Amino acid sequence: MSSSLSSLLPKTFIPFRSFRRHSLTRLRSSVFIARTMSSQSSQRVFQLRQDPLTGDSEWVVIEDNDQPGTSSDGLLSTTSYLDMLNDTRRNRAYRLAIEKTITQPCHVLDIGAGTGLLSMMAARAMGEEGMVTACESYLPMVKLMRKVLHKNGMTKNINLINKRSDEIEVGSDIASRADVLVSEILDSELLGEGLIPSLQHAHDMLLVDNPKAVPYRATTYCQLVESEFLCNMHNLRNNEAKVSDGVRLVPPGLESLFGIKSQQYSMHVDAIENDIKLLSDPVKIFEFDFWKRPESNGELDVHIEATTAGSVHAIISWWVLQLDSEGTIFYSTAPRWIDSSPEIGVREWCDHWKQCVWFTPGAGVSLSKGEKVNLHAAHTCTNILYNLKKTQSLTHEMTHSPLSTGDVHLTLPPERVAIYGDSRYRQSMFEATRNALQGNSNPQCLVIDDSLLLPLMALHASNRSRVISLSPGLQENAARYFEAIADSNGFSKDRFEYFREVKSNLAEAYPSKIDLLIGEPYFCGLESGLPWQNLRFWKDRTLCDSVLSEDAVVMPYKGVLRGCAMYLPDLWKSRCCLGSVEGFDHALVNTTLGGCGDLPTGRDSPCLPFFIWQCGETKKLSKEFTVMEFDFTKPITGPCSGEVQMEFIEPGVCHGIALWMDWVMDKENSTVISTGPDERYWKQGVKLLEKPVTVRVEGPSSIGIQASLDLSSNGELIIIHTLS
CATH class of the missing domain: 2.70.160.11 (Hnrnp arginine n-methyltransferase1)
Structure with a gap:
C-alpha cells in the first residue's frame, strides 16, 4: 500500500465480512474495505483487490460521486446479485408476503437493500404515505440502487442510507423506530451473512416492540447420507492408504496437522443425487424468528433413527423460509428428493442459495437399520455446527459442550483434499516428477506454487534431490506442517527448505542453479477464480528464469x-x-x-x-x-x-x-x-x-x-x- 493511500485510511479498517454483513455470498472476490471522507465530504471507499497473477494486492478507490468508467465500474459484474433477481419464485414470495403484511402506512426498515426491490415493494404496498428506510452498506450497490429508484419513480418515500444497519441511530439517521422489518440477509447456511447480529441490533435499537417482519421465520433441516463422493472430499487418510506412491500427506499419528475446516460447505447436492444414499428421514433442527430478538448461541440434541444401513459420510442441510405470519407463503432450499408441499412448490435451479454439506470426520459413522444416533447441533452468530455420536439407548449421557473443531493446523478446501486423495492424479504427478528427475545425480528442485504434494514427491522420486518449496498462499503454520511431514516420510532436514515469500535477490537465495522447476499448478485462494488464473505459475517461472540451469526442466511443460x-x-x-x-x-x-x-x-x-x-x-x-x-x-x-x-x-x-x-x-x-x-x-x-x-x-x-x-x-x- 502506498504511503499516500495509507494516510487516508482510518487507523482501523474494517474487514469486508464484518463491514458488510448483508449479501456477502453475492460477492465472488475476496475484498477488504475501509471508509473515509474526502475533502468535499462525499464518502470514499477503499476496496482491497488481489491480482491473481501475482498475488499482490491493490487498493481500488470508490468515490460516491464517481462516473462510469472509473475505478468502481464493473465491481458488481461478477457477483450473484443478478442470479438472485432472476429467482422469480423468491421475488414472488416476497411480494405476496409484503403485500399481505403491510396493509397501511407505517415505517418499514429494509436491511441489506441491494437494488431496492424489497423497499419498492414495501413503498408500493403503502401507497403515497408511509416511509421506507433502506439500509445498504456497499457503496457500488448504493449507487446502483439510486438509479433504480429514480428509474421507477420511487425516491419520494424511500430513504436510502449508505451504512451498516448497526451504524444507524434513531434521532440521527432516522426519526423513529420502524414498525416493519423486511430483509434478505440469508446465505445457503442461513446465518453466514450476519442474520443474528443484524436482527439483535435491529430489535434493540431500530424496531418497535413486537414488530411485523418479512420473512417471519426460518427453519433449518438436515438429513444423514452416505456418499463416497462426499467422503473423498475430507477423508484423505483412508484414500492415501490405497495409493502406492509412498508419500503420505496425513501419516498415522499426525492426522491433526491437516484437514478441512469444520464448517458447512454450500453445494448443489441435486447434482450428485445418484451418488447419495439416504440414511434417515429429514430432521428439523433450529427455528429463527425474524419478529423477535434471536439468541447468539443455541444447542440441541436430536435422536435420529437410521432408515437403512450404511455409513454416515455427511450431513446435508437446508432451510425453509416462512414469509408470512399465517404460514401460507414459503420458500425452500431443500434438495429435490424432499417432497415439496403445494405451498412451496418445486425448487428451480439457482446459484445464490444452495444446500449445505457437513462432513462427518474420518470414514464416517457406521449404522444398522433402526439404530439410533445422537446428533448434537449448535449455532453461533454466523454458523451451524454438528456432532454425530452413536448411542445404544436414549439414557446415555449427552454431550453439551461446545463442538470441537479439532487440532487442524493446515486446512485446504474439500475439492483439493479430494484431488490429493485421487490415485489417478497422484500416479500421474509422481510419474511426471520421477521422469523429470531422471539423469540428474543431485537435482535442485524448486516448487513455486502452493502444492503440498510435489515437494514430497520430488524428495521421494530421487533420494539425492534437494527441494525448496515456495508457497506464498499457505498459512503461516505451513512450515511446521512441512517439517513434521517431511520427517514422518523419512526425509532428512538438509534436503528440504520452505519459504513463504520470494527472496529479493534470487541469485543469493538459490546460489546453486535450479534443475527442476515444478508446480501442479495450484495457488491457495484461487479456488473460486477462473482456471487460467493459475497461469500465475508462468509469471513466477519468468521471474525465476535467472536461477534456472541451462538444461532445467519446467513442469508442467x-x-x-x-x-x-x-x-x-x-x-x-x-x-x-x-x-x-x-x-x-x-x-x-x-x-x-x-x-x-x-x-x-x-x-x-x-x-x-x-x-x-x-x-x-x-x-x-x-x-x-x-x-x-x-x-x-x-x-x-x-x-x-x-x-x-x-x-x-x-x-x-x-x-x-x-x-x-x-x-x-x-x-x-x-x-x-x-x-x-x-x-x-x-x-x-x-x-x-x-x-x-x-x-x-x-x-x-x-x-x-x-x-x-x-x-x-x-x-x-x-x-x-x-x-x-
Whole structure:
C-alpha cells in the first residue's frame, strides 16, 4: 500500500465480512474495505483487490460521486446479485408476503437493500404515505440502487442510507423506530451473512416492540447420507492408504496437522443425487424468528433413527423460509428428493442459495437399520455446527459442550483434499516428477506454487534431490506442517527448505542453479477464480528464469486453454438480462451486474467460474477444442491469442462456452492433467453467449470464438468474442 493511500485510511479498517454483513455470498472476490471522507465530504471507499497473477494486492478507490468508467465500474459484474433477481419464485414470495403484511402506512426498515426491490415493494404496498428506510452498506450497490429508484419513480418515500444497519441511530439517521422489518440477509447456511447480529441490533435499537417482519421465520433441516463422493472430499487418510506412491500427506499419528475446516460447505447436492444414499428421514433442527430478538448461541440434541444401513459420510442441510405470519407463503432450499408441499412448490435451479454439506470426520459413522444416533447441533452468530455420536439407548449421557473443531493446523478446501486423495492424479504427478528427475545425480528442485504434494514427491522420486518449496498462499503454520511431514516420510532436514515469500535477490537465495522447476499448478485462494488464473505459475517461472540451469526442466511443460460449446439453460436463465422484476424496471442494472443477452452494443457479459456439473441441466454440444497454448519452457514475451471454429457433435441450443486448463506435464505429452467439465473437483470458466444459438450437426458451424490473454493485465485475463 502506498504511503499516500495509507494516510487516508482510518487507523482501523474494517474487514469486508464484518463491514458488510448483508449479501456477502453475492460477492465472488475476496475484498477488504475501509471508509473515509474526502475533502468535499462525499464518502470514499477503499476496496482491497488481489491480482491473481501475482498475488499482490491493490487498493481500488470508490468515490460516491464517481462516473462510469472509473475505478468502481464493473465491481458488481461478477457477483450473484443478478442470479438472485432472476429467482422469480423468491421475488414472488416476497411480494405476496409484503403485500399481505403491510396493509397501511407505517415505517418499514429494509436491511441489506441491494437494488431496492424489497423497499419498492414495501413503498408500493403503502401507497403515497408511509416511509421506507433502506439500509445498504456497499457503496457500488448504493449507487446502483439510486438509479433504480429514480428509474421507477420511487425516491419520494424511500430513504436510502449508505451504512451498516448497526451504524444507524434513531434521532440521527432516522426519526423513529420502524414498525416493519423486511430483509434478505440469508446465505445457503442461513446465518453466514450476519442474520443474528443484524436482527439483535435491529430489535434493540431500530424496531418497535413486537414488530411485523418479512420473512417471519426460518427453519433449518438436515438429513444423514452416505456418499463416497462426499467422503473423498475430507477423508484423505483412508484414500492415501490405497495409493502406492509412498508419500503420505496425513501419516498415522499426525492426522491433526491437516484437514478441512469444520464448517458447512454450500453445494448443489441435486447434482450428485445418484451418488447419495439416504440414511434417515429429514430432521428439523433450529427455528429463527425474524419478529423477535434471536439468541447468539443455541444447542440441541436430536435422536435420529437410521432408515437403512450404511455409513454416515455427511450431513446435508437446508432451510425453509416462512414469509408470512399465517404460514401460507414459503420458500425452500431443500434438495429435490424432499417432497415439496403445494405451498412451496418445486425448487428451480439457482446459484445464490444452495444446500449445505457437513462432513462427518474420518470414514464416517457406521449404522444398522433402526439404530439410533445422537446428533448434537449448535449455532453461533454466523454458523451451524454438528456432532454425530452413536448411542445404544436414549439414557446415555449427552454431550453439551461446545463442538470441537479439532487440532487442524493446515486446512485446504474439500475439492483439493479430494484431488490429493485421487490415485489417478497422484500416479500421474509422481510419474511426471520421477521422469523429470531422471539423469540428474543431485537435482535442485524448486516448487513455486502452493502444492503440498510435489515437494514430497520430488524428495521421494530421487533420494539425492534437494527441494525448496515456495508457497506464498499457505498459512503461516505451513512450515511446521512441512517439517513434521517431511520427517514422518523419512526425509532428512538438509534436503528440504520452505519459504513463504520470494527472496529479493534470487541469485543469493538459490546460489546453486535450479534443475527442476515444478508446480501442479495450484495457488491457495484461487479456488473460486477462473482456471487460467493459475497461469500465475508462468509469471513466477519468468521471474525465476535467472536461477534456472541451462538444461532445467519446467513442469508442467505447457498449459493448454481448452473449450467446449455447452447447453446451459439453467445457468443462462439465472444470468440473463433483467426487464421487469415484480413490476419494477431493472433493465438499467444489466450491464453493471454482468448480465447476458440483451446488452448494449459493445458491452459483453463476464466470464465466470462455475463447477459445470453443478449448473443444473447441461450437455456438451461440440468436440473439445484448443483455444491457446502456453509454452512454460520459455519466459513470457507478450500477449497470447487464439481463434477456433467449433465442430458440433450434438444438435441443440448453445448457451455458452465452457473453458478450462489442461496442464501438459512433460515434453512427450504422456501426462496431461485436465481440469475440464468431466473432472468434478475443478472449476471451469463459463462464457455465456450474447444470445442462445440453435446449432445443427450437419453443415458448417456458425459459431467461432476469438480469445486474447494478456498476462500483464490486472486479473482481466481473457476476452472472448463470439462470432456468428
